Amino acid sequence: MEFILSILIGVLFTAAVYLILSRSLLKVILGTGLLSHGAHLLILTMGGLGGSAPPVLIDGITDFADPLPQALILTAIVISFGVTAVILVMAYRMYAVHQTDNMNELRGNDEHD
Amino acid sequence: MINLLLFPIIIPFFFAMILMFFKEQVVIQRVLTLIGLALSLVASCWLVATVKTEGIQTVTLGSWPAPFGISMVSDMFSALLVTTTILITFFVVLYSFSSIGIERERFFYYPAILFMITGINGAFTTGDIFNMFVFFEVLLIASYLLIVLGGEKRQLRESIKYILVNVISSAIFVIAVAYLYSVVGTLNMADISVKIAEINQPGIISVIAILFLIVFGIKGAIFPLYFWLPGSYAAPPIPVLALFGALLTKVGVYAITRTYTLFFVHDIGFTHQFLLVLSILTIIAGCIGALAYFDLKQIIIYNIIIAVGVILFGVAQMNTAGLEGAVYYLIHDMLIKGALFVLIGIIIYVTGTSNLREMGGLIKTHGTLGWTYLIAAFGLAGIPPLSGFIGKVLIAKGAFEADHAFSSVIVLASSLIVLLSVIRIFIYAFWGPQQHVLPARDQRVYRQMMLPAVMLVLITAAYGVGAEWLMPYMKDAADVLADPSIYINAVLKE
Numbered sequence: 001m002e003f004i005l006s007i008l009i010g011v012l013f014t015a016a017v018y019l020i021l022s023r024s025l026l027k028v029i030l031g032t033g034l035l036s037h038g039a040h041l042l043i044l045t046m047g048g049l050g051g052s053a054p055p056v057l058i059d060g061i062t063d064f065a066d067p068l069p070q071a072l073i074l075t076a077i078v079i080s081f082g083v084t085a086v087i088l089v090m091a092y093r094m095y096a097v098h099q100t101d102n103m104n105e106l107r108g109n110d111e112h113d
Numbered sequence: 114m115i116n117l118l119l120f121p122i123i124i125p126f127f128f129a130m131i132l133m134f135f136k137e138q139v140v141i142q143r144v145l146t147l148i149g150l151a152l153s154l155v156a157s158c159w160l161v162a163t164v165k166t167e168g169i170q171t172v173t174l175g176s177w178p179a180p181f182g183i184s185m186v187s188d189m190f191s192a193l194l195v196t197t198t199i200l201i202t203f204f205v206v207l208y209s210f211s212s213i214g215i216e217r218e219r220f221f222y223y224p225a226i227l228f229m230i231t232g233i234n235g236a237f238t239t240g241d242i243f244n245m246f247v248f249f250e251v252l253l254i255a256s257y258l259l260i261v262l263g264g265e266k267r268q269l270r271e272s273i274k275y276i277l278v279n280v281i282s283s284a285i286f287v288i289a290v291a292y293l294y295s296v297v298g299t300l301n302m303a304d305i306s307v308k309i310a311e312i313n314q315p316g317i318i319s320v321i322a323i324l325f326l327i328v329f330g331i332k333g334a335i336f337p338l339y340f341w342l343p344g345s346y347a348a349p350p351i352p353v354l355a356l357f358g359a360l361l362t363k364v365g366v367y368a369i370t371r372t373y374t375l376f377f378v379h380d381i382g383f384t385h386q387f388l389l390v391l392s393i394l395t396i397i398a399g400c401i402g403a404l405a406y407f408d409l410k411q412i413i414i415y416n417i418i419i420a421v422g423v424i425l426f427g428v429a430q431m432n433t434a435g436l437e438g439a440v441y442y443l444i445h446d447m448l449i450k451g452a453l454f455v456l457i458g459i460i461i462y463v464t465g466t467s468n469l470r471e472m473g474g475l476i477k478t479h480g481t482l483g484w485t486y487l488i489a490a491f492g493l494a495g496i497p498p499l500s501g502f503i504g505k506v507l508i509a510k511g512a513f514e515a516d517h518a519f520s521s522v523i524v525l526a527s528s529l530i531v532l533l534s535v536i537r538i539f540i541y542a543f544w545g546p547q548q549h550v551l552p553a554r555d556q557r558v559y560r561q562m563m564l565p566a567v568m569l570v571l572i573t574a575a576y577g578v579g580a581e582w583l584m585p586y587m588k589d590a591a592d593v594l595a596d597p598s599i600y601i602n603a604v605l606k607e
Contacts, residue, residue: 020277020281025273028277029277032277032280032281032284035281035284036280036283036284036287038284039284039285039287039288039291040287042287042288042291043287043290043291043294045291046291046292046294046295047291047294047295048295068294068300069291069294072243072290072294072300075243075247076246076287079247079250079283082254083250083253083254083276083280083283086254086257086276087273087276087277087280090257090261090269090272090273090276091273093261093264093269094269094270094273097264097266097269098266098269098270106270106273106274
């Protein structure tokens with residue numbers, strides 16, 4: 001199971017890097033979404049997928065799932081949702097003001113203003 | 114009092130929430146923000162005194178014992194940084210009354226600042242690596258609001274880059290924590306340190322160390338990863354720039370210092386040598402940038418990068434003198450950067466431009482501003498007895514003790530470049546004939562802006578002159594960094 005998930009995480013990271021390197025701002029944002037989902041799956045996998053019982057401590061149960069990675073993922077997912085929402089709003093505002101979503105046209109420094 | 118170390122985190126958070134209800138009443142917002150920051154300042158000074166007399170303070174949330182619950186730890190290093198953070202914010206808020214503009218004040222400017230302080234103080238205080246990620250996100254989301262507030266064309270363009278860089282670095286942070294968890298199976302920083310010592314830092318831990326260096330290096334702007342900083346920091350108005358320049362990069366520097374003195378201390382030949390080389394390159398890159406620009410903001414922004422290099426150079430020595438110097442220089446740099454940004458904000462307000470070539474002769478009309486700026490510039494470059502000097506001497510001493518004499522020469526030489534870059538501002542802006550007619554400005558607003566600037570510069574001067582009295586505090590902070598077992602015993606005690 002870990003093996004399949006590792007490949008899935010690799011695929012997610014690959015797609016994320018491909019999208020982040022593209023020119024369209026919307027694709028870059030989708031890429032960051034995929035990147036954070038890959039990172040979340042990575043936490044789950046790195047914590048170990050073993051364990052068949054829920055992590056409720058009763059005498060005699062030794063084979064239980066590690067609850068900590070799941071708690072971490074929960075936090076990280078909420079944060080990534082929030083940040084993605086912020087970026088989308090800001091990208092929309094930026095599109096409204098600059099009339100472009102092409103990252104190449106958003107270069108520039110003080111001298112160009 | 115057991116919960117004392119949580120006060121500098123909770124009080125700004127509480128006041129930020131209260132402020133959300135007074136969106137339109139700017140006067141209430143100003144008064145409440147000052148009250149909140151003053152209360153936090155009292156709490157943090159009390160915290161420093163308590164840590165000095167009673168040692169490291171810890172709180173485990175929910176009273177779960179240390180490796181299981183989330184612990185908040187306040188040693189001298191973090192207590193001093195928390196105090197400095199609140200002090201700078203207090204003066205920058207005072208400065209922004211007359212400079213930020215009513216439109217921004219109506220749009221959650223003060224709550225955003227207080228939320229950012231919550232995140233910064235939390236990141237300084239937490240003893241749990243995943244909680245550090247959470248507090249980083251708290252301060253980053255508040256900073257996203259601050260950098261884009263106002264919605265100018267250039268702000269929108271630069272803030273989208275700032276956000277993308279930080280989102281990607283946060284994802285790498287999660288990845289690094291995941292790898293670390295898979296190797297040591299714990300998130301409590303003291304416990305991680307014990308577990309890494311037990312397995313004696315195999316190669317995989319060194320890989321994780323570099324991964325952490327990349328993450329915190331992006332936030333703290335070290336050599337190859339500072340590319341986003343000059344553009345993004347130049348976009349927002351001066352008070353926001355002062356807060357970012359004084360505080361945000363220092364959180365990254367703090368995180369590198371903490372992880373590299375607590376976790377990754379068993380293979381110094383690899384990890385710290387790597388940090389040493391990067392810090393030297395950071396200094397050189399910052400020097401080139403500081404000399405290359407004729408724009409006030411950019412010159413001081415590149416000086417942030419130089420300072421980050423100098424502090425991390427002190428950390429890379431891993432001996433008491435080097436660490437003591439790094440702690441001293443870190444706090445010096447936070448104060449002096451706050452003061453300098455406020456001062457150049459006033460220069461820009463007076464002349465109406467940030468281009469050095471269009472200024473001149475200000476010393477005749479604005480004498481106080483000129484002399485205050487000169488003192489701040491000397492303090493930054495490290496002219497004795499001002500504060501930059503003592504930190505650099507200690508860092509150089511640490512470098513000589515650790516046999517890094519050659520690289521410490523580069524650090525000391527960088528002082529000259531720093532001096533050149535900031536004195537150039539003085540020469541171009543204050544000397545010579547007046548280039549053009551100054552725009553008419555309200556003298557009352559000017560005096561209101563000068564007040565926090567002069568007070569900040571006085572504090573930095575006192576910080577340098579009074580170094581003798583502050584040294585015991587710096588020594589306490591450096592002792593904890595130099596010997597991780599002090600930290601571990603305080604957190605994992607029964």
